[in-house]
Amino acid sequence: SEMSKDLLPGPYPRTPEERAAAAKKYNMRVEDYEPYPDDGFGYGDYPKLPNKSLHERDPWYQWDQPDLRHNWGQPMHWDFDMYVRNRVDTSPTPVPWHTMRNHFLAFLGTMLIMFVLGEFYPSYRPVGPKQYPFNDLYLERGGDPNKEPPVVTHYEI
Amino acid sequence: METILLLNTSMLLTLTIILTPTILPLTTPFKNSTSSITNAVKTAFLTSLIPMTMFFHSGTESIISNWEWKFIMNFKIPLSFKMDQYSLIFLPIALVVTWSILQFASWYMASEPHITKFFSYLLTFLTMMLLLITANNMFLLFIGWEGVGIMSFLLIGWWFARAEANTAALQAILYNRIGDIGLILSMAWLASTLNSWEIQQASSPTQTPTLPLLGLILAATGKSAQFGLHPWLPAAMEGPTPVSALLHSSTMVVAGIFLLIRSHPMLTNNPSALTLCLCLGALSTLFAATCALTQNDIKKIIAFSTSSQLGLMMVTIGLNLPQLAFFHISTHAFFKAMLFLCSGSIIHSLNGEQDIRKMGGLQKILPTTTSCLTIGNLALMGTPFLAGFYSKDLIIENLNTSYLNTWALALTLLATSFTATYSFRLTMLVQTGFNRTPPISPINENNPMILNPLTRLALGSIMAGLLISSLIPPTNTPPMTMPLPTKMAAIAVTAAGIILALELSNMTHSLTLPKQNPYINFSSSLGYFNPLAHRTNSSNLLYPGQKIATQLIDLSWYKKIGPEGLADLQQIPSKTSTSLHKGLIKTYLGTFALSTLIILATL
Numbered sequence: 179s180e181m182s183k184d185l186l187p188g189p190y191p192r193t194p195e196e197r198a199a200a201a202k203k204y205n206m207r208v209e210d211y212e213p214y215p216d217d218g219f220g221y222g223d224y225p226k227l228p229n230k231s232l233h234e235r236d237p238w239y240q241w242d243q244p245d246l247r248h249n250w251g252q253p254m255h256w257d258f259d260m261y262v263r264n265r266v267d268t269s270p271t272p273v274p275w276h277t278m279r280n281h282f283l284a285f286l287g288t289m290l291i292m293f294v295l296g297e298f299y300p301s302y303r304p305v306g307p308k309q310y311p312f313n314d315l316y317l318e319r320g321g322d323p324n325k326e327p328p329v330v331t332h333y334e335i
Numbered sequence: 336m337e338t339i340l341l342l343n344t345s346m347l348l349t350l351t352i353i354l355t356p357t358i359l360p361l362t363t364p365f366k367n368s369t370s371s372i373t374n375a376v377k378t379a380f381l382t383s384l385i386p387m388t389m390f391f392h393s394g395t396e397s398i399i400s401n402w403e404w405k406f407i408m409n410f411k412i413p414l415s416f417k418m419d420q421y422s423l424i425f426l427p428i429a430l431v432v433t434w435s436i437l438q439f440a441s442w443y444m445a446s447e448p449h450i451t452k453f454f455s456y457l458l459t460f461l462t463m464m465l466l467l468i469t470a471n472n473m474f475l476l477f478i479g480w481e482g483v484g485i486m487s488f489l490l491i492g493w494w495f496a497r498a499e500a501n502t503a504a505l506q507a508i509l510y511n512r513i514g515d516i517g518l519i520l521s522m523a524w525l526a527s528t529l530n531s532w533e534i535q536q537a538s539s540p541t542q543t544p545t546l547p548l549l550g551l552i553l554a555a556t557g558k559s560a561q562f563g564l565h566p567w568l569p570a571a572m573e574g575p576t577p578v579s580a581l582l583h584s585s586t587m588v589v590a591g592i593f594l595l596i597r598s599h600p601m602l603t604n605n606p607s608a609l610t611l612c613l614c615l616g617a618l619s620t621l622f623a624a625t626c627a628l629t630q631n632d633i634k635k636i637i638a639f640s641t642s643s644q645l646g647l648m649m650v651t652i653g654l655n656l657p658q659l660a661f662f663h664i665s666t667h668a669f670f671k672a673m674l675f676l677c678s679g680s681i682i683h684s685l686n687g688e689q690d691i692r693k694m695g696g697l698q699k700i701l702p703t704t705t706s707c708l709t710i711g712n713l714a715l716m717g718t719p720f721l722a723g724f725y726s727k728d729l730i731i732e733n734l735n736t737s738y739l740n741t742w743a744l745a746l747t748l749l750a751t752s753f754t755a756t757y758s759f760r761l762t763m764l765v766q767t768g769f770n771r772t773p774p775i776s777p778i779n780e781n782n783p784m785i786l787n788p789l790t791r792l793a794l795g796s797i798m799a800g801l802l803i804s805s806l807i808p809p810t811n812t813p814p815m816t817m818p819l820p821t822k823m824a825a826i827a828v829t830a831a832g833i834i835l836a837l838e839l840s841n842m843t844h845s846l847t848l849p850k851q852n853p854y855i856n857f858s859s860s861l862g863y864f865n866p867l868a869h870r871t872n873s874s875n876l877l878y879p880g881q882k883i884a885t886q887l888i889d890l891s892w893y894k895k896i897g898p899e900g901l902a903d904l905q906q907i908p909s910k911t912s913t914s915l916h917k918g919l920i921k922t923y924l925g926t927f928a929l930s931t932l933i934i935l936a937t938l
Binding site: 219220245257259260263264265266267268271272273278279281282285289292293295296297299300301302303 | 496498499501502505610614618736737738739740741742743744817853856857860862863864866867869870873874877878881885886890
């Protein structure tokens with residue numbers, strides 16, 4: 179059978195009595211209960227739980243549902259499918275976020291700049307100077323000694 | 336004797352023997368068992384030696400086309416297999432590694448209730464991999480490509496009740512999918528430009544456009560865990576050790592490199608694509624080697640080692656040396672699989688301990704395993720005349736004597752020395768020193784199911800390099816003359832890495848605890864890539880996605896298009912028309928008088 183009308187989510191609570199009734203409905207204490215702000219997005223009286231993923235809940239406690247780290251009757255986050263253990267992890271990192279971001283971008287940036295530099299200064303086997311004949315025996319073949327001999331390249335790197 | 340007939344027949348027979356344990360239980364009342372599957376793979380390995388020997392003897396290669404899928408009239412999709420040097424050599428190697436791993440897995444997974452399903456998953460993976468290797472057109476290659484991706488998902492998440500294993504399997508699928516975008520892009524370009532998916536058709540005398548090559552490089556980045564799409568490979572260590580040994584060291588991760596080897600006629604003409612491969616490979620190899628320096632889980636160290644060697648193979652592709660890259664794939668398969676099997680033996684003997692800080696002094700307790708671990712590490716470092724030397728030293732020599740990006744050269748040499756460092760650290764912490772394990776688990780090595788695979792792969796690690804390099808003629812002239820420092824460069828950087836490892840171990844033995852500094856943090860947190868990429872991407876996609884789907888589309892637009900919008904539109908005319916019948920006597924008298932006057936006026 180269906181849930182009774184008083185167990186379903188309802189409209190935004192306006193009076194303190196409505197707040198207390200909504201907190202009791204969601205199995206929460208009145209001090210902890212905080213609904214989403216009433217700005218037309220349709221949340222009603224659903225509680226606004228902290229945006230913490232399930233990774234942060236105690237792994238060793240004997241939960242009723244161990245894979246979801248959730249007890250029966252505990253209010254679930256509106257975006258709980260995002261905070262499941264296969265998805266987003268919001269647990270605190272050992273290193274602060276801005277440090278991580280800066281170090282990583284510094285590493286990546288340094289690598290990219292050095293790669294671009296390496297393109298302009300490539301490494302190759304040092305080739306020796308041109309051996310005899312230097313310029314295809316220009317003078318010996320009757321070339322004009324006063325004119326510039328044409329440049330002859332024997333190899334390309 | 337008809338050599339080509341024997342080649343084709345024995346190759347097709349190998350593939351059929353592999354399919355037998357999958358097909359036979361469906362048609363006959365035959366039940367699979369671990370020994371039947373292991374024996375099938377062993378028989379297939381022995382059969383595949385025939386075409387390999389024929390290739391060594393006479394250099395026969397062939398392409399056979401069996402059946403054609405007549406789907407579109409002017410586009411051929413045949414079921415064609417290519418037996419060239421790459422597939423003929425890799426097939427026996429993949430089969431001997433798989434046979435050894437299956438033998439090992441019958442001991443390692445002995446307490447597993449669904450062991451037959453595990454073995455059939457491994458066999459399906461092997462079938463897909465062999466399909467990928469022998470494929471002559473992109474369609475069959477794509478079937479094999481996706482097949483190995485799916486089997487990787489199923490095998491990483493083998494212990495599916497574990498949330499971390501599920502996350503790791505999902506990571507593997509997502510990162511491989513991003514690579515698949517590139518592969519499908521290249522396939523579409525090939526189909527539209529060349530009207531064929533055959534690999535022979537793809538070579539052209541002029542420069543190939545960069546776009547399909549970028550697609551192929553993206554596919555290789557995804558499948559072979561190059562930097563940018565790399566986090567799935569260390570996460571894949573959540574799967575059982577036989578899975579890590581087969582998929583994530585020898586066979587599946589080389590599929591990306593193999594794709595680039597197969598399509599090297601297209602890559603040869605395009606220097607910018609080659610430079611991209613070179614730089615990407617150099618970055619991957621250094622990044623993975625840096626991360627491996629501070630890991631403490633034995634499987635993660637070997638996973639990062641795999642990632643680093645894959646970067647080295649990408650560097651070789653970037654040097655336009657596909658044959659050498661394939662050579663490195665072949666030798667790497669042997670010693671990497673052996674390293675994983677040794678680590679599996681150690682883990683089981685220590686009752687599930689994977690942290691090297693809690694191992695030590697295993698040299699006397701597990702002699703065969705630790706000897707094979709030493710051989711594997713030496714082969715990985717490129718010790719002269721073991722298997723890794725023939726491929727790795729040649730790669731370094733070619734690096735030093737080519738015209739290439741200087742920074743790529745520097746990174747690769749640095750990564751080679753880091754390889755020596757972390758391999759040496761692994762050996763020191765696992766095998767030497769005092770025993771740091773709890774003395775409760777009975778440790779023995781008297782099971783032939785462990786010893787036979789390890790010794791077989793150790794033999795392969797020692798002999799494979801020599802055998803392959805002496806029996807296959809190289810396709811391009813290797814650099815013959817170089818100054819002595821260049822020739823000794825590989826050994827010199829390896830020795831430098833070993834000296835660094837010895838220095839560091841001296842420091843730890845004199846009980847100086849390293850303080851937290853940014854470099855140790857960077858290395859042990861894997862370059863901060865994982866939290867930065869995973870948290871930002873998933874939360875930026877999921878949170879707005881939920882908002883758009885629920886608030887924007889469901890609650891706003893669907894209501895406006897349907898019921899509420901219609902209701903609003905209805906309200907406007909109904910508001911204006913109710914004023915006409917609100918029961919106001921004066922208005923009625925007024926309208927009555929007005930209409931009477933109009934009638935009288937027209938008379």
